[in-house]
Amino acid sequence: MQRIKAFTFGRQLLKSRCGSASPHHAVSHSLAQFSSQGPKSFGLLFDIDGVLVRGRTLIPAAKQCFRNLVDHDGNYKVPVVFVTNAGNCMRQTKAEHLSHLLQVEVCPEQVMLSHSPLRMFTQFHKMRVLVSGQGPVEEVAQNLGFQDVVTIDMLRDACPLLDVVDHNRRPKEPSPPSKALRPIDAIILFGEPIRWETNLQLIVDILLTNGNPDTAWNSIQYPHIPVLACNMDLLWMAEAKNPRFGHGMFLVCLESLYKKITGYELKYQALIGKPSVVTYNYAELLIKQQAERLGWATPVKRLYAIGDNPMADIYGANLYNRYLQASRRADTKMQAASGGGGAGPLGETIDEMTSTELGGVSGVPRPEGELPERCSSILVCTGVYSRDQQELPSDPTLTVTEQRIFHGHRDFRFDPALTQPSFMVQDVKEAVELVFQQEACPLE
Amino acid sequence: MQRIKAFTFGRQLLKSRCGSASPHHAVSHSLAQFSSQGPKSFGLLFDIDGVLVRGRTLIPAAKQCFRNLVDHDGNYKVPVVFVTNAGNCMRQTKAEHLSHLLQVEVCPEQVMLSHSPLRMFTQFHKMRVLVSGQGPVEEVAQNLGFQDVVTIDMLRDACPLLDVVDHNRRPKEPSPPSKALRPIDAIILFGEPIRWETNLQLIVDILLTNGNPDTAWNSIQYPHIPVLACNMDLLWMAEAKNPRFGHGMFLVCLESLYKKITGYELKYQALIGKPSVVTYNYAELLIKQQAERLGWATPVKRLYAIGDNPMADIYGANLYNRYLQASRRADTKMQAASGGGGAGPLGETIDEMTSTELGGVSGVPRPEGELPERCSSILVCTGVYSRDQQELPSDPTLTVTEQRIFHGHRDFRFDPALTQPSFMVQDVKEAVELVFQQEACPLE
Numbered sequence: 023m024q025r026i027k028a029f030t031f032g033r034q035l036l037k038s039r040c041g042s043a044s045p046h047h048a049v050s051h052s053l054a055q056f057s058s059q060g061p062k063s064f065g066l067l068f069d070i071d072g073v074l075v076r077g078r079t080l081i082p083a084a085k086q087c088f089r090n091l092v093d094h095d096g097n098y099k100v101p102v103v104f105v106t107n108a109g110n111c112m113r114q115t116k117a118e119h120l121s122h123l124l125q126v127e128v129c130p131e132q133v134m135l136s137h138s139p140l141r142m143f144t145q146f147h148k149m150r151v152l153v154s155g156q157g158p159v160e161e162v163a164q165n166l167g168f169q170d171v172v173t174i175d176m177l178r179d180a181c182p183l184l185d186v187v188d189h190n191r192r193p194k195e196p197s198p199p200s201k202a203l204r205p206i207d208a209i210i211l212f213g214e215p216i217r218w219e220t221n222l223q224l225i226v227d228i229l230l231t232n233g234n235p236d237t238a239w240n241s242i243q244y245p246h247i248p249v250l251a252c253n254m255d256l257l258w259m260a261e262a263k264n265p266r267f268g269h270g271m272f273l274v275c276l277e278s279l280y281k282k283i284t285g286y287e288l289k290y291q292a293l294i295g296k297p298s299v300v301t302y303n304y305a306e307l308l309i310k311q312q313a314e315r316l317g318w319a320t321p322v323k324r325l326y327a328i329g330d331n332p333m334a335d336i337y338g339a340n341l342y343n344r345y346l347q348a349s350r351r352a353d354t355k356m357q358a359a360s361g362g363g364g365a366g367p368l369g370e371t372i373d374e375m376t377s378t379e380l381g382g383v384s385g386v387p388r389p390e391g392e393l394p395e396r397c398s399s400i401l402v403c404t405g406v407y408s409r410d411q412q413e414l415p416s417d418p419t420l421t422v423t424e425q426r427i428f429h430g431h432r433d434f435r436f437d438p439a440l441t442q443p444s445f446m447v448q449d450v451k452e453a454v455e456l457v458f459q460q461e462a463c464p465l466e
Numbered sequence: 467m468q469r470i471k472a473f474t475f476g477r478q479l480l481k482s483r484c485g486s487a488s489p490h491h492a493v494s495h496s497l498a499q500f501s502s503q504g505p506k507s508f509g510l511l512f513d514i515d516g517v518l519v520r521g522r523t524l525i526p527a528a529k530q531c532f533r534n535l536v537d538h539d540g541n542y543k544v545p546v547v548f549v550t551n552a553g554n555c556m557r558q559t560k561a562e563h564l565s566h567l568l569q570v571e572v573c574p575e576q577v578m579l580s581h582s583p584l585r586m587f588t589q590f591h592k593m594r595v596l597v598s599g600q601g602p603v604e605e606v607a608q609n610l611g612f613q614d615v616v617t618i619d620m621l622r623d624a625c626p627l628l629d630v631v632d633h634n635r636r637p638k639e640p641s642p643p644s645k646a647l648r649p650i651d652a653i654i655l656f657g658e659p660i661r662w663e664t665n666l667q668l669i670v671d672i673l674l675t676n677g678n679p680d681t682a683w684n685s686i687q688y689p690h691i692p693v694l695a696c697n698m699d700l701l702w703m704a705e706a707k708n709p710r711f712g713h714g715m716f717l718v719c720l721e722s723l724y725k726k727i728t729g730y731e732l733k734y735q736a737l738i739g740k741p742s743v744v745t746y747n748y749a750e751l752l753i754k755q756q757a758e759r760l761g762w763a764t765p766v767k768r769l770y771a772i773g774d775n776p777m778a779d780i781y782g783a784n785l786y787n788r789y790l791q792a793s794r795r796a797d798t799k800m801q802a803a804s805g806g807g808g809a810g811p812l813g814e815t816i817d818e819m820t821s822t823e824l825g826g827v828s829g830v831p832r833p834e835g836e837l838p839e840r841c842s843s844i845l846v847c848t849g850v851y852s853r854d855q856q857e858l859p860s861d862p863t864l865t866v867t868e869q870r871i872f873h874g875h876r877d878f879r880f881d882p883a884l885t886q887p888s889f890m891v892q893d894v895k896e897a898v899e900l901v902f903q904q905e906a907c908p909l910e
Contacts, residue, residue, distance in 0.1 A: 077630070183705050184706055186706070189600060214663065219660070219711065222715070262628055264675075267663065275723070427728065
């Protein structure tokens with residue numbers, strides 16, 4: 023009962039923070055007394071599926087763990103951000119769902135969905151975009167800043183002869199009226215849609231007709247119009263015993279069909295969501311905002327990313343850590359160079375990262391201010407990965423590198439070192455305890 | 467009006483032929499007087515989509531052409547068989563639909579769907595098979611001889627936690643009751659299903675659990691349980707300006723996902739439908755039966771296959787022709803060998819064909835009696851292929867071989883020679899006129 027009381031009290035406090043249009047400046051100092059327990063300078067990034075929940079079910083360790091993460095008034099002891107590759111919903115909805123499950127207040131500003139960084143891709147906001155996904159995709163796109171949004175259903179209605187796989191949904195008359203449609207400029211893939219055959223057919227039609235599905239395929243332009251994809255997770259853990267298909271599987275289908283028809287590789291202008299660096303740039307921005315709200319004077323120096331998926335959470339956190347190290351080396355060299363030293367090429371390790379790994383054409387501009395020193399990855403065994411039951415069987419006759427099947431995206435390099443977590447623990451409660459131990463900071 | 471009268475009369479006559487359980491022995495001789503106009507010894511194989519119809523619309527040339535193919539009494543002048551890769555229906559339904567459109571009687575024994583040869587794959591008939599497709603798949607499977615059929619919907623109901631891509635179709639409760647299910651022994655892919663995400667997830671689950679979706683993926687067996695696929699057409703021509711996705715596209719998705727998860731290639735125990743040889747073996751059997759019905763005394767020596775798809779109809783007819791030549795050479799050598807000659811290895815060209823090209827593990831036993839001398843391929847320009855508008859643009863800097871994108875199935879060799887038709891004409895009417903010219907036989 024006491025916990026619920028504290029939760030209710032904290033909820034009221036946080037409501038005042040979350041509700042305001044620009045809340046953190048207004049309240050951060052008044053909240054400092056509740057939150058700041060010393061010179062803490064770290065923040066936590068939580069994955070959701072397989073770490074906190076499986077399907078609709080809360081993982082027991084999660085509730086306990088979050089009880090310890092807030093003080094008696096329901097305020098977080100350190101900056102906490104939820105970084106999920108889910109994207110077929112609004113972050114407000116996700117925040118409410120998490121608040122309900124974890125029984126601590128989670129505000130939308132703490133939640134990052136796979137598509138959240140699209141807010142920064144302003145060069146696409148005025149284009150006419152075709153969006154694929156399920157749930158309120160049109161609303162999601164508009165909230166992110168897109169001003170001219172066409173859904174797959176709208177395209178189906180405008181061109182009723184295109185989608186004919188389902189015999190029962192074929193037009194009843196042989197020449198149904200088609201509506202005039204201005205050309206599509208770009209395609210945004212938010213998350214796994216429903217009726218993959220419809221989305222695959224219509225997206226390929228748009229790609230092969232340069233955005234004008236009424237024209238013939240014989241004028242194929244390559245490279246095709248821009249494709250921006252969010253969430254490349256191949257598999258995720260719901261209630262079933264085995265992992266379930268994620269948006270990454272839809273992308274594999276789209277890539278394979280496009281290649282089979284045209285002979286060319288499908289190209290992404292941006293691939294966002296974990297493990298791409300742009301996602302962690304954005305998460306770091308949210309962590310900084312949380313730290314400000316807590317009234318922290320010192321910058322956040324260390325990030326801990328807790329996840330269940332070696333190819334998304336661990337690979338992403340490690341790739342971001344590699345980016346941090348490279349950026350810091352580049353900064354040092356730049357300083358040395360401006361001091362007259364003969365420095366080598368700047369940011370050479372960043373240059374070695376593929377454009378896809380960094381997040382795409384635009385990416386998020388590097389946040390102002392000091393970069394964190396490092397980002398550690400913590401693997402839990404309550405989701406896609408488990409200690410006893412490997413994701414897939416290993417053949418002892420193969421070497422370690424050969425054994426692992428690459429479940430990352432086609433455009434990411436298979437670097438086995440990046441799938442090795444800094445720490446491996448049983449569940450999220452152990453993960454948080456470990457972080458506070460590492461930081462020599464009392465948790466309870 | 468006269469045509470309609472003749473059609474009605476012929477319809478009655480043909481009804482007596484089609485209706486009987488074993489009709490052709492009973493009536494063939496009595497019908498000979500109507501049909502036999504000399505020593506004809508050829509037969510016609512018609513593709514349907516893109517040759518006779520586009521979507522629900524009859525191609526005008528088809529009606530004219532079929533008017534000439536029957537005599538005044540509505541009897542066919544030569545054996546005619548419809549060889550389609552469609553499979554999501556019963557052949558009775560297809561025959562009725564064709565009779566209605568073409569205004570000549572088409573009986574089910576003249577229609578061959580992509581799955582028809584499965585009737586001969588008796589070694590699978592007692593197995594517990596999972597069937598994928600749309601329409602009456604359970605009935606289709608039972609009619610072909612399968613005795614223990616599980617549909618995708620039945621599997622979904624039995625294991626409600628497996629199919630969770632569509633948020634609205636997820637089980638409402640976290641632990642819905644699952645039903646006990648005996649292991650699946652084999653998978654049959656009849657044609658493109660609806661909701662590809664559901665079929666792809668459940669088929670991969672069955673493959674990765676050796677037929678027991680309640681067990682964990684960590685005991686993957688490879689090679690997996692048998693997969694038999696019908697209809698590998700990538701694209702087909704409906705009313706839309708551009709080709710539409712066929713079952714071949716679904717197969718590309720399944721192959722790509724299986725490989726992405728396991729690292730292994732999906733294997734087919736049989737791949738039937740055009741262009742595999744087993745399909746033409748079966749079509750030849752039907753042509754022979756038609757010839758018997760017409761009271762022909764001489765065997766059918768030449769086949770003409772009319773189609774719109776270079777990768778299915780033309781490739782298939784040419785591959786079958788290659789098989790015929792090889793079989794005839796082998797027969798000659800065998801005769802020479804039995805006469806004491808020092809012959810080389812028998813049927814060497816057949817040995818060079820892949821098992822997939824021949825149709826799979828079992829295939830249809832080579833029909834008894836004399837093989838046809840040849841099978842010619844005739845390409846029409848009313849479907850997937852058109853003279854003005856190539857299927858896909860060609861880059862003049864590439865060689866002929868490089869130019870063509872291979873739209874055949876992964877397990878068929880890309881042999882550009884096999885995609886070259888014996889003849890190319892505008893439409894099906896021209897095709898039939900050409901055949902009768904070649905055979906020096908009056909058509910009208």
